[in-house]
Amino acid sequence: MLSTLAFLNPVFLAALALLPVLWYLMRVMPPAPRKIAFAATRFLHGLVPEKNVPSKTPWWILLLRLLIIALIITALARPVLNPAEGLQGRGAVRLIMDNSWAGAQNWDKQQRAAQELLAQADRQNREIYIYTTTAPLGEEKPRTYGPMVHNEALAIVKGLSPVSWPANYEVLLNVVKDKKTDNSLDTIWLSHGLAEQPISPLISELQRQGSLTFIVPTPENLPQVIRPPLSTGAVSMELNDAAISIEVPSTIPQNFATSVKALGENGITLDVQTVELTPSKARQDVSFDIPDHLKNTVESYKLMNRKGAGAVFLLDAGSKKRNIGIVSSEENVETAPLVDAGYYLKRALEPHANLSLGTVKELTEGDNSMIILPDVAAMSSASLNALENWVKNGGVLLRFSGPKMAESINSGHLLPVQLRAGERALSGSLSWDEPQKISPFPNTSPFFNIDIPSDIIIKQQLLADPAQDLEGKIWATLEDGTPLITASALERGMIVLIHTSATPDWSNLPISGLYVNLLKRLSHLSSSAIGQTNTNYENLDPFLIIDGKTGGLIPAPATVKPLPVKNAQKKLPDSLHPPGIYGKGAQSFAFNIGVNLPPLKTIKNLPVGVGLDYYESDYEIDLMPYLLYAALLLFLVDWVVVLAISGLLSGLNLKRPASIALVALILLPANNAYAQSEDDLRYAKGFHLAYIRTGDQALDQKTYKGLEALAEALKTRTSVEPEGVIALNPATDPLTFFPIIYWAVSPTQDSIDSKSFENIQSYLNHGGTIFFDLRDQSTRKDNLANSPAAKALRKLTASLNIPPLEPIKDDHVLGRAFYLLSDFPGRLKDGTLWLQQDITNNRDGVSPVIIGSNDWAAAWAAAARTPNSRSRVTRSILTRQNELAIRFGVNLVMYSLTGNYKTDQVHIPHILKRLGQ
């Protein structure tokens, strides 16, 4: 493709016409001669040189100089390479950034195009609006920005990033409609190329407001998505089955190859497969060739060379095969398959698990996460003990009832509930009861949301003895309320009992699809112990979410809402429920965008008047800086040449640093001056004691005096020389400059806004220390009393992220940072200090928060006044306590400044001893 050149200020090119004049002028004016002081000047009089060459500038120097001038003139004319087509219209410009999941795949192109458009809008002095198509995390509406100028818009464009869920065009339409425009708004939609939903209402609304142009990726760059396999519809790790499928829009070129990789633990690539897609077969299955033992470790699939949520497909525990052991009869008796429990279990579990049959001993020694114990008669005590230990170590034991269990209820051993002896026959010849159906699973059951076919009837069951804790152990009941499935934890493991048999003797459950679903769900439970049985299974909590830009997993922020189990399978991710890993207890659920996404459609059949353009590979390049650089270089060349001509170059040796410095100065870009407020400068120059202004005048006054007295004490006693005392407003003042901040908590404390919280949190996170003083002795060794100040403190710190605090230990470094202190009295003396101890992070052992309640500021202030006190007795008492308070203050400041330095001093004798050896 031929690149084109255009000038933005072509007027300047007229100045090129002046070049011949300059040529003439430069030819006439010779360069200045060198001057030499010469004793024999007298002898030169009247000497006429035969040649007169250098009196005129050599033609090539002239040419060089003309070139420099021509370059500067051309630069002023602002040449651009590949000039973009001008923006339509004259009014404000609106850019729509397609930041939905598909946007990630061409995000660089979108951003580059946006920046280019912004530059054009800037040159035309037009107002800029920026719209996004998709709501950010935790918000309902997509964001809009503007009107604004180029720089702000540029910052916003650079700050935007794609999300991991689809756009909602209905909401977007409302947002667009909300924009009341007097003038026309020229819209450029930087699209990812897909119409995620019917787009025509949006187009007509945008057209109504002004012109509209779409910029879309070229066909080979259209977004792709990983979906579940076409054949089975669900992702599985089963042999010979397709693992996933890949879908692309049908407008791709013929034989379009794309690659996908299977990633295992820690992101290692297990296999890469390439498929060729054609417009007629735009979605195709992909099978991977992964060894059996590694299949369970596959954690996700990822499209190569693509980014974002669509290019990732996460797997959850449900798609992994578990090792499940089924205890078979210890004596190897040949039984008819249709009456053997193992047969039904095998048929139900085989597709989802690696099954092994064996004795209890074999199975507990093997690598099984669940052991199924069908109706077995009494077991040897060795087997029972082995099984019990296995459960206690985190195994899941699934037991089925049956005739044998009904006969030998061995005192509830390895059972979740006490059973009544003998089975309950519901449709026997001696029974009045009708066979019972299963009632819907409660939301406290892990089976919640499994559909129960209506034709399942239970004819016989074992009944649980009513007990107080029975209710919490029930996972499923019959319609009459009697338990069908019960479970309880045993140390780290769990025992689940199904109160009917694993064979169709007692019910038709084992020959229903529900049986398969129940066992499948149970097998996922077996990933680890659940710990508690009465968990609410209605919602799945977010664990990790997919980062919309990279497709990587990040911890779910608090704004992500739990995912209702009910429609999790059919739901499309949105801004409140981004794709990722959700779960409850040991259950995990991979929420993928590819599962329920409608087929990919490109934007086509655009109405008349809507422009369509493609992201281009070659972008507009402003040549001005390059031309100016070239001019500068040529200027330097000219300089050197002139020096050479006048013979100075031999004298110009590189020992002269000035010339090098000059060159360096020319080549170095100028540094940006960094402005800082005067206050900041003052705070940074010296150490200041600081306190938080509470709004209580008297209290603030007292704190100020106390800190002043402490500063004085520090100055006279230690090498810490505080410059002064500063009162801070956490909302507006920078806290960074103060190693420790004193905060006298008042019950009437002003409420603190969110900006202050941010400021304080950032201060704490970056090494700052806040010393809260409740001033009422309310901090005790065992708890924080419920005093008004304590309440105020709780209110203050509710939104702060503070590590767990504990009462100060006897040997804490606060007691020896400068003075040796055993307790820390202030005006009062019964309060204990609470702080974070055993700090392992890089805070140098300094707790971010120290809470005390002895009203030290008052004592410090008093210490300054004490010498004037009249009563001798009070004076001496006060003096001692105030002196200790001052000492504590000194220690506190030392602690905040030196951290664990003094703690480390303890080891010095040992270190010295070792060094001596």
Add this chain to the structure above:
Amino acid sequence: MLSKLYSKAEGEAGTLSSIMFKARHHADHIISGGHASRKSGMGENFWQFKEYSPSDRPQDIDWRQSAKTDHVFIRQKEWQKAQKNFFWCASYNGMDYKSNRTEHSKREAASILLLSLAFAMINADEQIGLYSQRRTGRSDQSVLRIGEHILNDKHHLELPDTQGFIPPKGSILIAAGDFLSDLKDIEHRFNDLKASVHDALIIQVLDPDEIELEFSGRVQFENFDHSDSELIDHIPSVQEAYKARIKEHNEKLKALCLQNDWSYVLHRTDGDISRTLQTIKPLIELKE
């Protein structure tokens, strides 16, 4: 700024001492030649004991000789009555010229030459002094005084001043300079000098630039008091003419000296100082 001044001052002091050092070195070189024999020999011409008479200086009494006899002798040297040597060096700015090719400026080269001679003379017990002061001496101190004066002389003289100072009778003038002044001025001055000095050694010190005009490009030449300037557009084309002119000037200067029965030596600053001194050596021995 201060440190710069300081180092400059140190450099100046270094110049004098280094010149003194070099001069002494060159002087030793001269003496190891002809002068040494004078000390060991007891030639009649040279040593003479004379009976002390009241008109003689008591410090001249040779006590060892006197102790041998009943008479008191003084040790009298015939040459002592002879000339005093007065040194002069051109002091105007032009003497500071130094091209890239040379180690010393003209002033430095001239001072080394003069001081070497001075050292050689005090080693031969001759009286030396500055041309401008009547005071003479025979010690290192005298040499130092001459050196200091030459390096710090602010009189900006191109030729010896004949008005302010009249040397004692029978004095010898040893003058170093570039002698690039107008030949008529020089002749006039020499004629004046001839009346006051017994003999003279003229050492013309020139920079190779001044002899060969090795420049390139377009140069504006200017003399040191800015009274005269000449713009030369293309130096190579005038080089030969200039060389001829300088050569002619030098020859005329030499002729002028010979006409006065003086000695003339040309020293190029890029030349070897000891070689020039070897040339001078027979000239000064001539007079002893």
